[in-house]
Amino acid sequence: MAVNGTTKADGTTLPDLSHHLSSETRSRTENPMKAIWRLAQETPGLINMANGDPHHTLYPISEITFKVPSVSQADPVRAWRTGESKTQTFISSKDEQCALRLRSALQYGSGSGLPEVREALQQLTHVLHKPLADHAITMSLGNADAVTKCFRLLGDPGDAFLAEEFSFPGMTNAPIAHRIRWVPVRLDKEGMIPEDMDRVLRQWDEGKQGRRPHVLYTIPCGQNPTGSTLTLDRRRKIYEIACQWDLIIVEDDPYYFLQYDKPPLDAAEIEREGFAKAFTRNLAASFLSLDTEGRVMRIDSFSKIIAPGMRLGWITSNSVFASHLENLIDSSTQHPHGLGQAFVTEMLVGKGGWHTDGFARWVKSLCDEYQRRRDFLASLFKAELGSSGYATVEIPEAGMFLWIRINLEEHPRYCKQSTGKSNTLALMKELFERVRQAGVMMMPGYIFAIVDEDNPDAVNDIHERCNYFRTTFAGMEETMEEGMAIFGEAVRAFFEG
Numbered sequence: 304m305a306v307n308g309t310t311k312a313d314g315t316t317l318p319d320l321s322h323h324l325s326s327e328t329r330s331r332t333e334n335p336m337k338a339i340w341r342l343a344q345e346t347p348g349l350i351n352m353a354n355g356d357p358h359h360t361l362y363p364i365s366e367i368t369f370k371v372p373s374v375s376q377a378d379p380v381r382a383w384r385t386g387e388s389k390t391q392t393f394i395s396s397k398d399e400q401c402a403l404r405l406r407s408a409l410q411y412g413s414g415s416g417l418p419e420v421r422e423a424l425q426q427l428t429h430v431l432h433k434p435l436a437d438h439a440i441t442m443s444l445g446n447a448d449a450v451t452k453c454f455r456l457l458g459d460p461g462d463a464f465l466a467e468e469f470s471f472p473g474m475t476n477a478p479i480a481h482r483i484r485w486v487p488v489r490l491d492k493e494g495m496i497p498e499d500m501d502r503v504l505r506q507w508d509e510g511k512q513g514r515r516p517h518v519l520y521t522i523p524c525g526q527n528p529t530g531s532t533l534t535l536d537r538r539r540k541i542y543e544i545a546c547q548w549d550l551i552i553v554e555d556d557p558y559y560f561l562q563y564d565k566p567p568l569d570a571a572e573i574e575r576e577g578f579a580k581a582f583t584r585n586l587a588a589s590f591l592s593l594d595t596e597g598r599v600m601r602i603d604s605f606s607k608i609i610a611p612g613m614r615l616g617w618i619t620s621n622s623v624f625a626s627h628l629e630n631l632i633d634s635s636t637q638h639p640h641g642l643g644q645a646f647v648t649e650m651l652v653g654k655g656g657w658h659t660d661g662f663a664r665w666v667k668s669l670c671d672e673y674q675r676r677r678d679f680l681a682s683l684f685k686a687e688l689g690s691s692g693y694a695t696v697e698i699p700e701a702g703m704f705l706w707i708r709i710n711l712e713e714h715p716r717y718c719k720q721s722t723g724k725s726n727t728l729a730l731m732k733e734l735f736e737r738v739r740q741a742g743v744m745m746m747p748g749y750i751f752a753i754v755d756e757d758n759p760d761a762v763n764d765i766h767e768r769c770n771y772f773r774t775t776f777a778g779m780e781e782t783m784e785e786g787m788a789i790f791g792e793a794v795r796a797f798f799e800g
């Protein structure tokens with residue numbers, strides 16, 4: 304296996320990226336008990352009396368049957384919802400032959416996850432992204448866990464990280480306590496603007512501003528909160544800039560499978576290459592798939608495609624970063640729960656499992672379902688506010704969110720000074736309160752704003768551009784119908800009252 308700074312099979316060399324590791328990461332040593340555990344695993348015939356591992360004969364579980372929809376039917380998600388679905392079962396057994404026996408799944412293991420599930424996800428990731436051969440899979444407790452661990456892996460107090468100017472506070476909040484500063488990059492409906500990223504890095508004055516940002520955190524598909532999806536052209540440019548300025552890209556992509564308005568899949572192609580490959584061809588190329596240097600840490604989750612309570616996801620990264628992540632996990636959370644790993648392994652490679660093609664059939668059908676919901680919510684918005692001129696919306700190509708622009712310039716109390724400073728933030732806070740009191744909750748845009756500490760002037764002040772609400776189409780039709788009617792009325796009253 305190639306490692307950073309060594310030669311790949313094709314003769315080219317991967318750059319050594321270890322200077323990106325935080326001092327916390329570099330000073331963390333291997334958990335000595337895990338080192339002994341690994342030694343015991345690697346030595347056949349050794350009598351292991353070292354680790355306090357409860358013996359599997361004492362586990363009060365012998366078998367788990369997961370009843371799931373059959374993916375052999377057309378549109379399995381719709382059939383499942385309407386109760387017309389055929390079902391199939393994944394069986395995890397403690398002692399009988401299966402893809403991941405519960406005696407292993409329920410035992411202590413290595414921080415990076417059980418080999419069976421990592422192997423299954425390696426195969427899936429290979430079909431979807433074809434990463435560099437050096438890359439390794441590390442299991443996580445979902446993207447929130449994975450992203451925050453990557454921030455700790457890379458960030459030193461005083462470092463600055465780049466992010467889209469509106470981003471997901473669940474993630475961007477976390478490293479602030481470690482004194483990481485966020486630097487916003489402008490975005491529009493096609494995602495982050497590469498020229499702005501380049502401008503930020505080019506204009507950076509290390510004498511005044513400290514170390515130039517060395518990490519980019521991005522949500523490339525159905526960006527949370529704006530719903531934007533990066534075009535291929537922009538992805539290529541951003542990757543090039545990352546190489547030029549030596550950045551690590553943390554690609555947080557929980558909405559990757561929920562990409563809409565794609566052409567129908569070609570039956571001959573499915574026949575020839577299988578469903579997963581044909582489906583993947585329609586999806587946007589990930590940063591991981593563009594990565595030739597090992598500088599992308601890709602973060603995937605089962606939250607949006609199986610269930611959030613699974614608390615399971617996976618990180619794909621170069622092997623050096625993966626081994627440091629394993630050290631972090633071995634000395635903190637330990638590996639994710641065995642039941643989730645057992646489910647995923649049976650699903651992807653078990654005898655009665657969906658396998659890669661069936662899994663792709665499920666997520667394609669799920670994607671069709673969310674596309675219907677997106678269209679439904681967009682049609683409600685149009686009916687309520689479409690012709691009012693008070694609000695507008697871009698239809699997102701991916702994800703779970705509509706990003707509704709409130710056209711405050713049309714509001715009778717809107718005012719803007721000659722300096723460029725306006726009362727946008729105050730009006731948005733007022734509208735948020737009115738909408739809430741009317742009986743519906745939507746996320747106000749200002750909570751997602753990444754504030755540029757070095758650019759407090761009015762033109763660059765993100766609060767001048769925070770006249771948005773984020774709302775979701777993840778819920779049921781009735782909720783959307785009721786909520787959008789209340790929202791429409793509240794917005795009209797705000798402008799006309």
Ligand SMILES: Cc1ncc(COP(=O)(O)O)c(C=O)c1O
Nearest residue numbers: 445446447471522527555604606
């Ligand atoms: C951009 C982004 N990252 C991470 C997460 C957290 O995902 P998980 O449930 O996998 O931790 C979410 C969830 O909404 C998200 O939108």
